[in-house]
């Protein structure tokens with residue numbers, strides 16, 4: 149126990165201020181009213197779905213959970229079931245073999261739900277494009293509120309995208 | 319070796335009886351090319367779920383790349399375990415954590431696992447077909463996205479294949495910088511996995527600290543190489559950019575910090591009885607089984623298989639670096655954890671040797687020009703194990719066929735064995751100790 153406490157005391161917490169919501173990443177207009185968005189405050193739950201990525205985008209989602217980005221202090225956390233989720237974070241081009249699983253996950257997520265598509269692949273199909281085995285962009289399969297480009301997008305870009313999904317519409 | 323096959327009903331003798339590790343690739347080959355393994359007992363599809371019809375083979379030349387996928391879902395015949403009290407737990411393809419998709423079917427009695435059967439192929443997105451007709455620059459970009467966590471290894475193996483096929487070699491400075499990138503990729507992945515391994519065994523402080531150290535490491539990558547994961551740094555003919563001069567001092571100072579921070583965490587892991595209790599004796603692959611299955615790379619070395627391309631087939635600059643290979647024989651999660659610590663320390667030593675001895679000279683030569691029909695092969699020891707790239711050139715310097723080979727092909731089946739007799743809640747820990755690639759084998 150003692151070495152663990154020493155380690156914690158010796159290490160300053162590298163907290164950084166979160167980025168602003170980047171509303172230029174929105175692909176659909178905000179459907180949710182101020183009242184609903186207000187009710188998210190402090191408790192946005194996120195379910196990640198890899199719909200066919202190269203696993204690069206997953207590395208940045210992992211990074212988002214490190215001390216620098218301090219996600220939970222913003223009230224956000226990743227959950228294990230779509231039934232507990234407000235927002236789906238979808239990576240990859242949608243492979244043909246993941247289409248059904250993605251649709252089922254989407255259906256299992258209670259309304260009101262938000263979708264953020266991640267990475268060049270999630271936005272357009274990226275280097276993999278559309279093919280006999282790929283449906284390309286996430287928006288070809290489920291409605292997407294926010295699309296964050298990058299290969300992979302940095303954790304800050306990712307966070308700016310998630311914040312845009314819950315920012316009030318104009 | 320060239321094997322000529324008849325045009326109608328092409329087949330070859332089953333290799334999996336001699337080399338069990340060949341089984342899944344034989345099944346993938348039957349799906350994609352319609353070439354069957356004669357006499358193999360398992361003829362179930364592997365990569366084909368429902369995206370294309372039986373009897374259709376997407377890697378055949380007459381199959382148009384733009385064919386849209388079918389929306390059919392296919393059933394898969396899992397092997398059933400019968401007996402009193404046996405029940406099945408299906409898991410996936412969407413998992414509880416932030417990991418890649420795949421399906422695991424556990425047959426259990428109470429908490430104890432009798433059998434695990436994996437069903438992968440969910441992230442199959444047609445990578446090999448996608449390579450057709452690309453030029454080498456585009457090819458290297460795609461190679462770097464076969465398995466994102468091993469982007470340097472794949473891109474380098476691809477470039478070695480192309481350069482070898484054109485009988486040229488990257489300039490010495492480029493080779494040095496490629497090794498610098500590869501060792502940084504190895505350290506980054508081990509840092510991440512060691513954090514998750516602590517966390518999966520209930521030591522959250524391990525995850526908090528390892529992910530902080532990893533984030534610092536990635537930020538240095540961004541600052542020095544322009545990309546957190548070093549994507550597109552290795553290009554045909556050399557590397558994409560030089561290190562800015564002050565970078566060397568930054569990199570050297572960082573080695574010192576990381577070494578002491580990791581050392582401290584290693585002492586913590588080693589001396590934490592609760593953690594060791596979860597790691598020791600869990601998820602064992604014995605050296606005998608490892609040899610039989612062809613277990614390779616890091617997991618292989620933890621089960622007594624002393625192979626590392628950097629040692630046995632060192633490409634420059636490894637021929638000058640004298641890599642010290644770490645091995646263990648226990649083959650359990652603890653051995654794979656210990657090996658990761660040792661490999662971090664060895665990579666830090668290699669980086670320390672590489673930095674002051676960077677040769678001066680050009681960063682890249684012209685991309686190789688390949689004649690129609692030329693074949694190339696490249697191999698690189700990535701953090702997970704040996705990464706292989708085979709290519710055949712087409713007309714006008716384009717690519718006709720590229721086959722990427724991730725070490726996970728051989729190691730996934732070993733995970734099915736490693737879990738037997740363990741309890742279901744230890745699966746995440748055992749799985750993470752291998753941390754195999756889905757995308758790299760689903761292609």
Ligand code: SF4
Pocket residue numbers: 200201202203204205239240241266267268269270274275298299300301463466
């Ligand atoms: S956007 Fe880039 S990192 Fe993300 S899945 Fe696609 S290729 Fe991989």
